Amino acid sequence: MKIEKPRVAIQGIRASFHEEAGLRYFGENAQMIECNSFKQTFEKLKNREADYVVMAIENSIAGSILPNYTLLLDYGFPVVGEIYLPIQLHLMALPGVKFEDVKYVTSHPIALRQCVDFFDEYPHLKIIESSDTAACAKRIRDEQLTDTVAIANSLAATLYGLDVLERRIESNKRNFTRFLILTHHDNMDKKPANKASLCFQVSNKVGALAKVLNIFAEEGLNMSKIQSMPILGKRNEYNFYVDVEWDEQKHYDNAIRQILKYTQNFNILGEYERHDDEPSVAPKPQRIDRGRRYINIRRNV
Numbered sequence: 001m002k003i004e005k006p007r008v009a010i011q012g013i014r015a016s017f018h019e020e021a022g023l024r025y026f027g028e029n030a031q032m033i034e035c036n037s038f039k040q041t042f043e044k045l046k047n048r049e050a051d052y053v054v055m056a057i058e059n060s061i062a063g064s065i066l067p068n069y070t071l072l073l074d075y076g077f078p079v080v081g082e083i084y085l086p087i088q089l090h091l092m093a094l095p096g097v098k099f100e101d102v103k104y105v106t107s108h109p110i111a112l113r114q115c116v117d118f119f120d121e122y123p124h125l126k127i128i129e130s131s132d133t134a135a136c137a138k139r140i141r142d143e144q145l146t147d148t149v150a151i152a153n154s155l156a157a158t159l160y161g162l163d164v165l166e167r168r169i170e171s172n173k174r175n176f177t178r179f180l181i182l183t184h185h186d187n188m189d190k191k192p193a194n195k196a197s198l199c200f201q202v203s204n205k206v207g208a209l210a211k212v213l214n215i216f217a218e219e220g221l222n223m224s225k226i227q228s229m230p231i232l233g234k235r236n237e238y239n240f241y242v243d244v245e246w247d248e249q250k251h252y253d254n255a256i257r258q259i260l261k262y263t264q265n266f267n268i269l270g271e272y273e274r275h276d277d278e279p280s281v282a283p284k285p286q287r288i289d290r291g292r293r294y295i296n297i298r299r300n301v
């Protein structure tokens with residue numbers, strides 16, 4: 001069922017990168033629900049105050065956003081899509097402010113990390129981390145801060161009436177952030193999938209993980225990501241979060257059937273269409289009912 005005006009919960013406020021990702025994925029009709037934390041976005045979904053969550057999961061420079069992996073598992077909402085957003089960062093201040101007079105620079109930690117080369121040249125600037133790039137721009141406007149610059153996107157500069165002092169200050173011009181799209185189970189549509197996010201444990205034995213990865217290889221699945229996370233309170237035990245991609249559904253189905261034998265607490269976090277930069281050839285229609293897959297498949301040994 002397609003929702004005309006989807007309510008999309010984001011961590012952050014209008015003009016944040018989360019809003020940009022949400023608008024790109026859902027289009028201009030989407031109605032953003034601003035939240036103070038990622039946990040709150042999941043609560044909105046749980047309470048049916050939102051139809052979707054858009055959540056950053058990894059960044060090409062800052063790496064994986066580990067607490068968000070834990071949220072995926074804790075709430076169990078299915079991942080139904082992904083979007084890769086190029087992150088372009090600008091330095092902005094109140095109109096009339098001169099860069100020589102600035103003492104503070106404020107932004108989200110990921111954005112700050114992406115601009116280290118720029119700030120190496122200005123070691124006197126004090127860095128203030130915040131939860132959201134757009135909120136930094138808004139605070140400069142609201143509090144009329146003349147000694148502070150924000151690093152944010154051009155949407156934030158426009159919306160909060162700031163002047164861009166320097167454009168594109170990110171160190172690596174090809175950096176991106178990957179966002180996941182989640183929904184609640186009864187809102188899933190059955191689009192064909194060519195990518196899945198999985199989570200499982202393996203026993204602490206020689207070759208246990210290699211066995212699972214070999215199955216992916218033998219079935220011709222491309223593993224695009226692997227992330228381990230220690231399981232709280234259990235020494236040497238980890239959750240492995242793995243993303244795999246395939247061309248033919250049957251290879252994926254075969255791989256899943258086999259790896260169930262070699263994993264514990266196996267979860268399919270979501271099956272969805274991979275985000276390609278170039279629009280891909282339309283995937284073939286599938287007959288398989290994937291609804292049941294989102295129920296956790298657990299196999300405790």
Ligand SMILES: O=C(O)C(=O)Cc1ccccc1
Pocket residue numbers: 011012015016017018019056087108110111131132133134177
């Ligand atoms: O602060 C924001 O605008 C966010 O949405 C978080 C973020 C920051 C930098 C890169 C990607 C996401």
